[in-house]
Every structure is written in C-alpha cells, then in structure tokens.
Amino acid sequence: xxxxxxxxxxxxxxxxxxxxxxxxxxxxxxxxxxxxxxxxxxxxxxxxxxxxxxxxxxxxxxxxxxxxxxxxxxxxxxxxxxxxxxxxxxxxxxxxxxxxxxxxxxxxxxxxxxxxxxxxxxxxxxxxxxxxxxxxxxxxxxxxxxxxxxxxxxxxxxxxxxxxxxxxxxxxxxxxxxxxxxxxxxxxxxxxxxxxxxxxxxxxxxxxxxxxxxxxxxxxxxxxxxxxxxxxxxxxxxxxxxxxxxxxxxxxxxxxxxxxxxxxxxxxxxxxxxxxxxxxxxxxxxxxxxxxxxxxxxxxxxxxxxxxxxxxxxxxxxxxxxxxxxxxxxxxxxxxxxxxxxxxxxxxxxxxxxxxxxxxxxxxxxxxxxxxxxxxxxxxxxxxxxxxxxxxxxxxxxxxxxxxxxxxxxxxxxxxxxxxxxxxxxxxxxxxxxxxxxxxxxxxxxxxxxxxxxxxxxxxxxxxxxxxxxxxxxxxxxxxxxxxxxxxxxxxxxxxxxxxxxxxxxxxxxxxxxxxxxxxxxxxxxxxxxxxxxxxxxxxxxxxxxxxxxxxxxxxxxxxxxxxxxxxx
Amino acid sequence: xxxxxxxxxxxxxxxxxxxxxxxxxxxxxxxxxxxxxxxxxxxxxxxxxxxxxxxxxxxxxxxxxxxxxxxxxxxxxxxxxxxxxxxxxxxxxxxxxxxxxxxxxxxxxxxxxxxxxxxxxxxxxxxxxxxxxxxxxxxxxxxxxxxxxxxxxxxxxxxxxxxxxxxxxxxxxxxxxxxxxxxxxxxxxxxxxxxxxxxxxxxxxxxxxxxxxxxxxxxxxxxxxxxxxxxxxxxxxxxxxxxxxxxxxxxxxxxxxxxxxxxxxxxxxxxxxxxxxxxxxxxxxxxxxxxxxxxxxxxxxxxxxxxxxxxxxxxxxxxxxxxxxxxxxxxxxxxxxxxxxxxxxxxxxxxxxxxxxx
Numbered sequence: 051x052x053x054x055x056x057x058x059x060x061x062x063x064x065x066x067x068x069x070x071x072x073x074x075x076x077x078x079x080x081x082x083x084x085x086x087x088x089x090x091x092x093x094x095x096x097x098x099x100x101x102x103x104x105x106x107x108x109x110x111x112x113x114x115x116x117x118x119x120x121x122x123x124x125x126x127x128x129x130x131x132x133x134x135x136x137x138x139x140x141x142x143x144x145x146x147x148x149x150x151x152x153x154x155x156x157x158x159x160x161x162x163x164x165x166x167x168x169x170x171x172x173x174x175x176x177x178x179x180x181x182x183x184x185x186x187x188x189x190x191x192x193x194x195x196x197x198x199x200x201x202x203x204x205x206x207x208x209x210x211x212x213x214x215x216x217x218x219x220x221x222x223x224x225x226x227x228x229x230x231x232x233x234x235x236x237x238x239x240x241x242x243x244x245x246x247x248x249x250x251x252x253x254x255x256x257x258x259x260x261x262x263x264x265x266x267x268x269x270x271x272x273x274x275x276x277x278x279x280x281x282x283x284x285x286x287x288x289x290x291x292x293x294x295x296x297x298x299x300x301x302x303x304x305x306x307x308x309x310x311x312x313x314x315x316x317x318x319x320x321x322x323x324x325x326x327x328x329x330x331x332x333x334x335x336x337x338x339x340x341x342x343x344x345x346x347x348x349x350x351x352x353x354x355x356x357x358x359x360x361x362x363x364x365x366x367x368x369x370x371x372x373x374x375x376x377x378x379x380x381x382x383x384x385x386x387x388x389x390x391x392x393x394x395x396x397x398x399x400x401x402x403x404x405x406x407x408x409x410x411x412x413x414x415x416x417x418x419x420x421x422x423x424x425x426x427x428x429x430x431x432x433x434x435x436x437x438x439x440x441x442x443x444x445x446x447x448x449x450x451x452x453x454x455x456x457x458x459x460x461x462x463x464x465x466x467x468x469x470x471x472x473x474x475x476x477x478x479x480x481x482x483x484x485x486x487x488x489x490x491x492x493x494x495x496x497x498x499x500x501x502x503x504x505x506x507x508x509x510x511x512x513x514x515x516x517x518x519x520x521x522x523x524x525x526x527x528x529x530x531x532x533x534x535x536x537x538x539x540x541x542x543x544x545x546x547x548x549x550x551x552x553x554x555x556x557x558x559x560x561x562x563x564x565x566x567x568x569x570x571x572x573x574x575x576x577x578x579x580x581x582x583x584x585x586x587x588x589x590x591x592x593x594x595x596x597x598x599x600x601x602x603x604x605x606x607x608x609x610x611x612x613x614x615x616x617x618x619x
Numbered sequence: 620x621x622x623x624x625x626x627x628x629x630x631x632x633x634x635x636x637x638x639x640x641x642x643x644x645x646x647x648x649x650x651x652x653x654x655x656x657x658x659x660x661x662x663x664x665x666x667x668x669x670x671x672x673x674x675x676x677x678x679x680x681x682x683x684x685x686x687x688x689x690x691x692x693x694x695x696x697x698x699x700x701x702x703x704x705x706x707x708x709x710x711x712x713x714x715x716x717x718x719x720x721x722x723x724x725x726x727x728x729x730x731x732x733x734x735x736x737x738x739x740x741x742x743x744x745x746x747x748x749x750x751x752x753x754x755x756x757x758x759x760x761x762x763x764x765x766x767x768x769x770x771x772x773x774x775x776x777x778x779x780x781x782x783x784x785x786x787x788x789x790x791x792x793x794x795x796x797x798x799x800x801x802x803x804x805x806x807x808x809x810x811x812x813x814x815x816x817x818x819x820x821x822x823x824x825x826x827x828x829x830x831x832x833x834x835x836x837x838x839x840x841x842x843x844x845x846x847x848x849x850x851x852x853x854x855x856x857x858x859x860x861x862x863x864x865x866x867x868x869x870x871x872x873x874x875x876x877x878x879x880x881x882x883x884x885x886x887x888x889x890x891x892x893x894x895x896x897x898x899x900x901x902x903x904x905x906x907x908x909x910x911x912x913x914x915x916x917x918x919x920x921x922x923x924x925x926x927x928x929x930x931x932x933x934x935x936x937x938x939x940x941x942x943x944x945x946x947x948x949x950x951x952x953x954x955x956x957x958x959x960x961x962x963x964x965x966x967x968x969x970x971x972x973x974x975x976x977x
Contacts, residue, residue, distance in 0.1 A: 226707035229674055232694040233701045234721030234772060244720075248711040 060518070061429050064421055065437060071418070072440045075485050079455025080307070080447055086458065087300035100297040109279065110298070114305065116197055117281040121266040123201045125258045128209035131356055132257075135213055138349050140220040142341050156360060159592045161546045161564075162207040163270025164584040165363025167571045169203050170194050170275065171376055172366045178380040199275045204265045206360050211264070212257035219253020220246070255320035263313040267306055267448035269549040270564070274571055281306060285450050286552065294457050303451040310446045364588070370581035377574075389582035393566075397579075399559060400566035401586060404545050407476075407562050411483035412541035415491035416533050418484075423495040424521065428504075438492070445489045452482055453553025474556035482554055483544040490543065491536040498532020499525070531605030538598030542591040563587045623651035623808045624685035624775050626671065631680035633666055633832075640666045641678070641832045648810065653802055655819040656812045658829035659855070664812045665704075667829070668778050671810065672701045684775055695724075700774030704781040706765040708753035714740070714764050715749040721772035739771035742801070759790045766798070770805060777802065779811035783818060795822055816856050820844070828852050850975060853897045860898040860944050866891065866974075875974075879940040883917050885969040890976075897973035900947040904966035905935055905957060918964040919944075923957050937965050 090097045104110045138144050172178050173193040180190045193202055223246065231245045269282040278287060285302040292298075341349060371389055373382025393400070418441070425431060426438045444452075460472035472478055502525055510520040526533070548564040555561045561569075563583060570580030626648040633641040641663045648654045656664035669675045671682060673694035682690050689697050708717050718739055722732045740746045743763035753761055762782065769777065782798060783791045799822055802809045813819050819826045820840040828835045828843065828851075836848040847853035850861060864877040866889040875883045875896050883896060904916070912918060921939035933956055935946045944965055948954075957963055 224705060224707065226703040226705050227709060229672075229694070230701070230703055230707035230768075231709075231720065231724075232674075233672055233699070234768070235695045235698075235724035236720070237693065237695045240724070245709060249709070251711075 061425055061431055065425050065431055065434065068418060068422060068425075068437055069440070072437070072485075075456075075481050076440065076444055076447070076452075079452060079459045082459050083300050083303045083451055083455045084307075086297060087304045089297070091295065091297050100301045104298060104301045107298075110284065110302075113279050113281050113284045113302075116277075116279055117266055120197055120200050120204065120272075120280065121262045123197075124205040124208065124265040125212075125261050127201060127205035128212050128261050129254075129258065131205065131209040131360075132213035132216060134352055135356065136216040136220060138353070140217055141338060142345075142349070143338050144341060144346075144349060156207065156210055159542070159595055160207075160364065160367075160584075160588050161270065161548065162203045162268065162363075163274050163548055163564075164546065164567060164587060165207075165367050166199075166203050166271050166274040167577055168366030168370050168581065168584075169363050170199065171370060172362055173202065174199075176378050181378070181380050194275070196277055200272050200277050200280070203271050203275070203363070204268065205261075206363070208261045208264050209360075211260045212254065215253040215257030215260075216250060219250040222253075223249045252320040256317040259313040259317040259320070263310050266309050266313070267450070267549070269448075269450050269552065270568065274568065282448065282450050282549070285454065286549075289454055289457065289553065294454070294461065299454055303448075303454055306448045306451055307446060310448060314446050367581050367584050367588070370577060371585045373578060376577075389578040390585075392579045393582045393586070397566060397583070400561060400563045400583060403476075403560065404562040404564075404587075404590070407480050407483060408541045408544040410480045411487060411544045412491070412537045414480070414484040415488050415540040416495065416537045418488060419491035419495035419536055420499075420526065420529065420533060422492055423499045424525070427496065427499055428507075441492050442489045444485050447486075449482075449486060449547065449549025449551075450553065452486065453550040456482060456550075456554060473554070476560040479551055479554050479560070479562070482550040483547060484540075486547065486550060487540040487544050491540045494532050494536030494539060495529065498529040498536075501532070502528045531601055531608075534601045535598045535605075538594045538601070542594040542598070545591055545594075546587050563590075623806050625650045625683075626776055626808060626810065627681075627683040627686075628667075628671075629681040629683070631667070631670065631678045631682065633663075633670055633676060633678045635676060639832055641670070644680070644834055646827060646834065646837065648808060650808055651806050652808055653799070653822060653824045654808075654810045655823035655826035656810065656829060657814070657816060657819040657826050657855075659814055662829040663832040664814075664829045665780055666832075668701075668780055668810060668812045671776070672699050672778055673697050698772070698774050699776040699778060700769035700772060701778040702762075702765045702769050702780065702782055704784060706753075706761045706785075708761055708764055708768070710752065710754055713750050713752060714745065714756070717753065717764060718749075718768045718771055721768065725772065735771055739767040742770070742804075743767045743797075758786050759794060762786065762794060763797075766801065770801070770807070775808070777805075777807045777809040779809065781812055781814070783813070783815075791818075798822070828855060830855070845973075847897070847973060847975070850895060850897070853973060853975065858900050858945055860900065860903070860942070861895050862898070862942065863893075863895045865893055877940075879942070881919060881940060881942075883967060883969065883972070885972055887972075887974070889974055893976075895975045897975060898944070898967060899971070899973075900934065900945045901932075901949075902968055902971035903944065903946040904968070905937065905946045905948055906964050906966060908962050908964050910964070912964075912966055913968075915969045916966040917969060918966055921963060921965055923959050923961045923963055925959055926956055928956065935963075937963060939965060 087100055088096050088098070090099060170177060174180065175190060175192065175195070177194070179193070183189050183191065192198055227245060227249060228241065231241050236244065267282060269286055272278065272280045272283045273286070278284065281302050285299045285306070288296050288299040288302070369382055370376060372385045372387070374384040374386050374388075376382035422437050422441055426434045456478055457473050460478065461474075463472045464470070465472050465475055465477075468475055506524055506528065507520050510524045511517070515523065545562075546564050548568060551562060551565055552568065555565050558569075563586070567580050567583050567587065570576035570583060626646070628644055628646040628648075631641060631644040632639070644667060656667055658664040666675060670678050671684075673689070673692060678690065680690070681688055684697070684699065708714075709720075712720070715736055718736045719732050722735060727735070736749075737746065740749055743766055745760060745763050745767065748756060748760065748764075753764060756764065762785075779798070783794055786794055795818065811822070823840060825837065825839050826843065827837045830851050836843055836852045838846075843852060844856050847856065853859045854861070862875075862877045862881060862883075864875055864881075867874050867876070868888065869884065871888065872884055872886055873889045875885070875889075877883075877896075904912075906912065906918075908920065919939045921937040921944065924936040924938050924943055926936075927934040928950070931950060932947045933950050933954075935948065935957060937944050937946060946965060
C-alpha cells in the first residue's frame with residue numbers, strides 16, 4: 051500500500067482532480083457568497099454594513115426569529131411524537147420494529163413541501179378536520195395558520211430522525227448499566243433520570259440537531275404554505291425578484307450556513323467520545339417487560355394515532371391527486387384520473403428530466419464517493435483527510451446558499467460550444483445535486499470499504515495483481531452492495547430536492563419534478579396535477595428506497611455468512 | 620461493620636420461559652467464605668449468581684442471606700454487591716461519581732460520602748484517578764473502580780461475575796491476589812463465577828461445579844480434583860484419560876475390564892458393576908517395552924502417536940488398543956524423548972486410580 055503511494059502518481063492525480071471539483075463547485079461558490087455578504091454593494095470594500103442593514107430591517111429581524119422559532123418548535127413537537135414511540139419499543143416487548151422502520155423512511159420518500167398543500171386541505175381553516183370539528187363541536191383549531199403550518203408539516207416529516215437516533219441510543223445501553231444501578235440501590239424514576247436518560251442523551255441531541263438543521267434550511271415548505279417571512283424564502287425571493295446583486299440574499303445565506311454549522315457541530319460534539327454502545331455478553335438493550343392488556347391497548351392507540359398523523363400528507367396527497375374539486379368539503383367532490391393524464395401527457399419532461407438529473411448526480415456521487423473513500427482509507431497521501439472533510443462539509447451548505455453561490459459565480463462563465471452561461475445550463479443542476487448528495491454517498495462507500503479486509507487486497511497483490519487491477523477485481527466488486535445503496539440514496543433524495551434546483555432552473559423545459567410540483571401547486575387549478583406529479587415522485591423514490599433496502603439487507607446477510615465462515619477458520 | 624454472613628440456597632429452580640436454566644440447586648455458603656461457581660458457558664453459573672442478586676426471572680425455592688429470606692426482594696433492597704463482567708461503569712460519570720452513586724442512593728450524608736469514597740478509592744489504589752472518566756482508565760483500573768463502587772456501600776455479600784475475563788494474562792494473576800487481599804481485609808462472604816478452573820483453584824476456599832443447570836459437586840479445589848464425583852467433574856477439572864468398562868470382585872480385590880479388553884486389578888472393593896476408571900496424565904509413566912517396573916504398576920503396550928515437548932513436561936499420546944492415552948512426563952535436563960511410532964509401555968499406577976460409577 052505504501053509502496054504504491056510512493057511510486058505511482060495515479061492516486062495523487064485522482065485526488066487533485068477531486069479536490070479541484072470540490073474547490074470549483076463547493077468552496078469557491080460558498081466563499082463567494084460569504085465574500086459578497088461582507089462587501090459594500092457600491093464601493094466593493096469589506097464592510098459589516100449589510101449585516102447592520104439586515105438587523106435594522108424589521109422584516110428580516112422577524113424572518114430570523116421566525117426561522118429560529120419554527121426550527122426549535124419543530125424539534126419540540128418532533129420530540130413529543132418520537133419519545134413515546136422510542137420508549138415503547140425499547141422498554142416493552144412490543145412489536146414495534148417494523149413500525150419504526152416504516153416511519154424511518156417517511157422523510158426520505160417524501161420531502162415536506164410535496165405534502166404541504168395536501169396538509170392545508172386536511173388541517174387548514176377550511177380543511178377536512180376543521181370542517182368536522184366545526185360540525186361536531188363548533189370549534190376551529192388553527193393547525194395550519196402561518197408558522198403553525200410550517201411547524202406541523204416539518205415536525206411530522208422529520209421526527210423520525212429523533213426517533214431513530216434515540217431508539218438506537220437506548221438500544222445500545224448495556225443492560226448491566228441499569229442492573230449495576232439497581233444493585234447499588236436505585237430504581238424507578240431515579241434510575242431513569244440518573245442512568246438511562248444521560249446515556250441516551252447523545253443520540254437524542256444528534257437527532258434533534260439534524261431536525262433543527264433540516265427545518266432551518268428548508269425552502270420549499272414555507273414557500274408552498276405561502277409563509278414568506280422566514281430566512282430561506284426571503285433569500286430566495288430577494289435573489290429571484292431583486293436580482294443577484296442584492297446583498298441581503300447573501301447575508302441570509304451566511305446566517306443559514308452559520309446555524310447549519312452550529313447544528314452539525316452540536317451533533318458532532320454530542321456523539322464524539324460518547325460511544326456509549328457498550329453492549330456485551332449477557333444481552334444488550336434495556337430490561338424489557340411484557341405489557342398488560344390495557345397497557346397494550348393504550349400503546350397501540352398512541353402508535354396508530356401517530357401513524358395516522360404522520361401519514362396524513364400522503365393520504366391528503368393521494369386524495370388530491372385523484373380528486374376533481376376539493377374545496378370547503380371534507381373529501382373531494384369526485385374522483386378522476388384526469389390529473390395523471392394531464393401530467394403524463396403534457397409535462398412528461400419533468401419526469402424524464404428528473405430521471406436524467408438524479409441518475410447522473412447519483413452516478414457522479416458513487417464514483418467520487420468510492421474514489422474518495424479509497425484515497426482516504428487505503429492510501430497515505432498527504433492531506434487525504436481534507437478530501438473527506440470537504441465532501442462532508444457540503445452537509446452544512448443549505449441548497450439555497452449553494453444555488454445563490456452558483457448563480458453568482460458562474461453567471462459570467464460562458465460554456466464553450468453551448469453558448470450560454472454555465473449558471474443557466476441544465477448541467478449545473480446535476481452538479482448542484484451531486485455536490486449536495488455527495489456526503490451521503492461517501493458515507494455509504496466508506497462503510498462498504500471498511501467491510502473489505504485489507505488482507506483481501508494484499509492477497510491479490512501477493513498473487514501478482516497490480517494496484518489498479520486489485521481495485522478493479524477485488525475492492526470494487528466487494529463494495530458493490532454499498533455502492534448500489536449509496537447510488538439509490540443519492541438518486542432518491544436528489545429526485546425530490548427543491549431548494550438548490552429552484553434557484554438554478556432557467557427554462558421550464560429543463561425543470562425536474564420537484565420544480566414542476568412547486569409550479570403547479572401555486573394555483574388552485576394546478577393542485578390536482580401537482581399532487582399527481584407528487585405521487586409519481588413518491589412512487590419513484592419509494593421504489594428506489596425499497597430496492598436499496600433490499601440490497602443492504604442482502605449485503606448484511608452475506609456478511610453474516612462470511613463472518614460465520616471466517617469464525618470457523 | 621457486622622461480621623460476615625452466610626448464604627443459603629434451598630432447592631432453587633430457574634426457567635427462562637420454557638427453558639430450564641437451573642434445577643434443584645442447594646448450597647450452604649459459610650460466612651466469610653470465598654466461594655466459586657465453576658462451569659462451562661451455558662451451565663447456569665451466571666444465572667445462579669444473578670438470582671442471588673435479584674436479577675432474572677423469579678426463582679422457585681428460597682434464597683436466604685444471613686437467615687433472611689430475600690427470594691422476593693427486588694435487587695435494590697438486597698444490599699448484595701455485584702461486580703459485573705463488563706464492569707458496567709457509567710461513562711457519563713467520573714470515577715468519584717460512580718463510586719458515590721450507591722451511597723447517594725442510600726441518602727448518606729454528603730461529608731460521609733466524600734470520606735467513604737476517598738477511603739474506597741484508597742483501598743483499590745486509585746485515589747489520584749477520582750476525577751477521570753472510566754473510559755480513560757485501563758481495564759485493570761476499571762475493574763478496581765467497579766470493586767470500589769461495590770464495596771463502598773458495605774454490602775452483606777460480594778458477587779463477582781467472571782471478574783478476570785476481560786484482563787490480559789499478566790494482569791489476571793496480579794488481580795487475583797488483589798481481589799483475595801481485599802476479600803480477606805473486608806472479611807466479606809464472596810461468591811465468584813468463572814469458567815477457568817485455574818482461577819477457581821487458586822482463589823476459592825470451596826467451589827461448586829455446575830453443568831446443565833445442576834450442581835455436580837461441591838468441595839475444596841483439591842478434593843474435587845482428586846476425588847471427582849463424576850465424569851464431567853473429572854474431565855472439566857484438568858485432563859483425564861477415561862476407560863469405561865466392568866468391575867468384578869476378585870478376593871477382596873477388584874478387577875476392571877475395559878470394553879476393549881484392557882485389564883486393571885487393584886486393592887479396593889467396588890460396589891457397582893459398570894463404571895469408569897479415570898487416569899490423570901501425570902499419574903501415568905512411559906517406558907521402553909519390557910523394562911522393569913514396580914509392583915503397583917500395570918503395563919499397557921502401545922505405540923507413540925505424537926510427542927509434544929512443553930518445556931517442563933513432555934506430553935505423549937500413546938495408542939493403546941482403541942484408546943489414545945495422554946501421559947505427562949516431567950522433563951529433566953538431557954532426558955531422551957521417545958519418538959513417534961516407537962513401541963512403548965504405559966505404566967498405570969494402581970495407587971492413583973479414580974473409580975467412578977456409571
């Protein structure tokens with residue numbers, strides 16, 4: 051391995067090319083955005099005047115506090131939903147594993163903005179639920195009024211992040227942690243407060259900060275709910291209505307990046323050095339007990355109720371896509387296939403564009419992901435860790451910010467032979483998607499590479515294979531399961547991404563699904579077709595997610611078998 | 620502090636669902652005794668220890684500590700200290716906090732807690748590590764913290780679950796002595812679980828060998844080694860060559876006839892008809908065919924299968940009829956070894972036979 055690093059320039063060349071790509075399409079655009087935020091719009095001198103302007107404008111101050119409030123409240127509401135579920139499944143013998151897995155994929159297969167309009171029709175002032183409440187009890191609850199709507203939609207989409215992290219943390223607490231406390235005289239609430247809760251805290255904080263990050267950066271949901279006095283929508287509106295020279299969009303971008311970094315840092319700190327996963331011989335997880343009959347009924351009631359709320363955007367979207375007219379009524383007036391005919395007949399380019407963009411972006415991601423994983427973990431190149439940090443750093447860059455950065459950086463760059471600026475060429479959408487999803491693909495590839503024992507490579511080299519041939523014939527085939535999973539995850543999430551895309555779509559004919567949904571949902575008449583398009587997106591992403599799940603499960607089974615065989619040696 | 624207490628286990632049965640884990644366990648552990656539960660994995664030894672601490676399913680039968688029936692008491696009311704195999708130190712607390720936990724749960728006064736925590740940490744020689752996190756300590760140090768955390772509350776009984784299994788070989792010997800010293804100093808009735816016969820032999824006053832949830836034999840280590848009650852105990856405590864066959868009375872003597880026709884006569888009456896003879900490798904000798912031998916030695920002809928030179932001893936495997944008999948010869952400087960394939964005689968000394976009923 052080190053012999054190779056010393057003698058062949060191959061990996062260094064690949065590393066430099068990857069570094070250049072990340073420099074041009076991640077570092078420079080983001081640096082440009084930050085630079086412009088600190089630049090006087092007239093003189094070009096460095097200044098803080100833009101930030102002063104920002105905080106002196108009441109609309110921006112309000113937007114800032116609204117974004118903060120919405121993100122925090124989404125964490126609170128998400129926690130309220132997630133905690134009982136996590137508790138049930140880890141403390142009792144409760145058939146919740148399947149349910150947790152089902153809930154876990156919901157934020158993946160449908161981003162919140164897709165269901166936002168449907169949620170309004172279900173929970174809005176004149177929505178189904180309030181019509182029923184009014185008829186039965188004469189009350190009207192403002193579930194969807196202003197910021198409430200954003201909080202509701204975001205929290206029911208993102209609470210699984212808390213649920214999954216918290217459940218994993220609880221499951222990783224070794225039973226002896228609890229038993230030793232009992233042995234020393236603790237029990238009940240004190241035991242929970244002093245031992246279980248602190249041990250599960252890192253998992254909870256990691257999940258909660260992810261939710262905060264997702265909600266704080268989200269553009270699509272507030273836009274579709276017509277809540278514009280928040281940071282991300284303000285950034286988008288300033289750039290799209292006033293133009294790319296307006297400094298406010300950049301100031302907002304800097305604030306978004308700062309808060310994203312803060313959230314990521316919090317989650318990093320929470321997890322670092324607190325690998326409390328202490329499961330050992332004698333059985334992991336907390337002590338479980340059977341539920342009594344009435345407890346079981348109660349637990350199932352809570353779970354079914356939660357599931358209904360969580361699935362309400364999907365239910366609403368389904369109704370909307372098959373409905374004729376749905377207004378001031380509990381259910382649509384009639385049912386039809388016309389919406390689907392319309393979107394498939396007239397706007398099929400949304401679908402083909404999406405397949406093309408997301409497919410290309412995912413392909414780039416797994417190729418780059420595999421290369422970076424290999425360079426970082428299997429070579430001794432100087433500075434190789436920085437490739438990892440850079441690629442992962444894309445997590446902290448909200449889509450709006452990347453979009454603004456691309457517009458600003460590449461507007462003057464004319465693509466040879468195409469005759470238009472790079473910023474408005476469709477390829478830039480693919481690049482944006484690839485950069486945004488690279489961290490996920492990279493993690494999948496690293497995980498896959500770590501499953502491949504170094505000895506397997508050494509055996510191939512020992513038998514005369516060159517490094518290149520070894521990678522091709524041994525490493526990549528063994529990583530293929532992880533690479534496929536990474537491809538599908540990148541594809542699925544790229545297919546429904548809106549925030550960077552919305553900034554970069556310059557012509558309707560270049561637009562992907564998510565943009566189409568956004569455009570349709572703007573008008574009352576477009577809701578039906580918009581919902582149909584949303585359903586198509588859900589199906590595409592759902593199928594892709596299911597396939598990747600299958601691939602991962604198969605890989606796990608094979609590894610378990612390998613381990614069993616290896617154990618016999 | 621009150622003197623050491625006794626632990627009495629009366630006809631205890633434990634099942635996990637429909638699986639029986641312990642069957643009819645009866646034990647009397649004396650005050651101040653260092654007692655071992657020895658057995659292979661799955662023998663129920665850890666379950667028995669956990670049952671004494673109050674963990675696991677409610678057992679049938681009775682457990683008495685100092686005469687008090689604790690069978691139905693929850694773990695936090697028993698005041699028996701348990702040191703877990705994984706140590707179970709809480710990673711979110713410092714060493715000091717870990718050790719203070721049990722005293723805090725007992726609502727001991729703050730000043731008193733500080734004093735006793737200091738004393739306990741002194742006792743295990745870790746006073747200067749009080750403000751570290753457990754994860755910053757070595758395995759041996761973690762073990763000491765776990766001990767300190769347990770003994771600081773002055774439990775009536777000390778339970779140790781495989782206390783040495785997570786330590787490396789050198790540390791193990793050291794820790795063995797340290798645990799013994801601590802136990803003598805505190806004169807605590809102590810029960811520890813192990814699958815390692817050497818650990819049980821060196822540390823315990825008495826031990827119980829468990830197999831399939833049943834106690835096979837109870838006694839001092841030497842007694843169990845020299846007078847095993849059955850084949851399992853004989854085989855589990857060291858290496859044993861086992862010959863199965865019949866005993867016939869022969870004028871106040873007995874004659875043992877193995878299934879393959881090997882005959883051994885000896886000066887002892889045997890009541891049962893079928894049974895086994897157990898021969899420890901170190902009680903056997905090896906010599907060239909026809910060499911003279913003492914009156915108690917019965918020679919068996921065989922062929923050397925393999926030779927393992929282990930330094931202080933040489934282990935021979937000799938094919939005698941259908942059996943492969945293991946013989947340990949102590950090695951002295953310059954001794955010539957027998958070679959593989961050589962014809963030899965295995966000498967069975969009838970003074971050192973262990974006779975078992977079938």
